[in-house]
Amino acid sequence: MSSTLAAAFGIAALFVAVLALVFAIQALRAQSGTPKTATKLPATPQPTTQPQSQTEPQPAQSEAKPGTVKSELRRLSKELEDARSELRETLQHLAVVRYDAYGDMGGRLSWSMALLDDKGDGVVLTSINSRNDARSYAKEVKSFESDAKLSPEEQEALETLRKEAAQPRETPEPA
Numbered sequence: 001m002s003s004t005l006a007a008a009f010g011i012a013a014l015f016v017a018v019l020a021l022v023f024a025i026q027a028l029r030a031q032s033g034t035p036k037t038a039t040k041l042p043a044t045p046q047p048t049t050q051p052q053s054q055t056e057p058q059p060a061q062s063e064a065k066p067g068t069v070k071s072e073l074r075r076l077s078k079e080l081e082d083a084r085s086e087l088r089e090t091l092q093h094l095a096v097v098r099y100d101a102y103g104d105m106g107g108r109l110s111w112s113m114a115l116l117d118d119k120g121d122g123v124v125l126t127s128i129n130s131r132n133d134a135r136s137y138a139k140e141v142k143s144f145e146s147d148a149k150l151s152p153e154e155q156e157a158l159e160t161l162r163k164e165a166a167q168p169r170e171t172p173e174p175a
Contacts, residue, residue, distance in 0.1 A: 011080075089119075092117065092118075093115070093161050094115055095161050097112045097153045097157045099153050105130060113157060114157035116161050118165070120165060121143065122141050126138075139154065144161070
């Protein structure tokens with residue numbers, strides 16, 4: 001579970017780094033007076049001493065040279081997309097239902113918790129507490145369904161996450 005949390009923090013740090021880079025570029029453009037849409041300069045011809053068929057293939061003009069801001073933005077954008085796809089597979093959705101399992105004991109000390117990824121795969125954990133003991137259960141979940149019989153509270157936790165998954169996500173717009 002700590003590796004999942006570390007991955008989430010890593011992705012957040014990468015996102016912040018990309019945003020900082022974008023803001024730095026905008027600040028440099030504002031300082032130098034360069035318009036946001038830069039015009040492409042014509043490519044300068046490279047002198048060749050061999051016929052064109054014997055030389056190594058030239059990179060496409062749309063590819064950015066390594067080490068330039070454009071190439072770094074493309075690299076960071078790809079890394080961010082890779083991190084986002086990995087994040088979809090982490091157990092990041094959580095729903096907890098607290099309840100009194102036994103009538104003679106108050107305080108809602110029993111609980112069921114669903115931990116799922118974006119596809120609805122994960123686990124339902126349950127702890128049932130009484131005066132004399134506590135019992136814990138773990139049940140695997142695939143696509144919001146479990147092969148094991150679920151209690152009403154476990155079903156409620158899963159249903160909460162199923163409803164969240166059905167709602168469209170809000171994605172932040174780039175600055």
